Amino acid sequence: MVIASPVAWWAMNLWLRDFNYKIDINWMYFILAGMGAILIALGTISYQTWKTIRTNPVDSLRDE
Structure with missing residues (x-):
């Protein structure tokens, strides 16, 4: 942004x-x-991070 804006x-x-x-x-x-x-x-990254944090790891391991 510092280079592209000017x-x-x-x-x-x-x-x-x-x-x-x-x-x-x-x-x-x-x-x-x-x-x-x-x-x-930042909003997109925060949402994806929050969604990952809230996921139970056991549910992911059961699917595999």
Whole structure:
């Protein structure tokens, strides 16, 4: 995220400057998107970890 955000911001500004209607891309959008991705990843990992912790190992051994 540290490397990709500045490169993406630079590339987007370079691309958008050729349009007739000029807009500025705020760097905060990239930070918020990165933080959202990190939160989704942490939530997914936490859910899978919690599900694994709650599983009884005896039930897994009986199936094999």
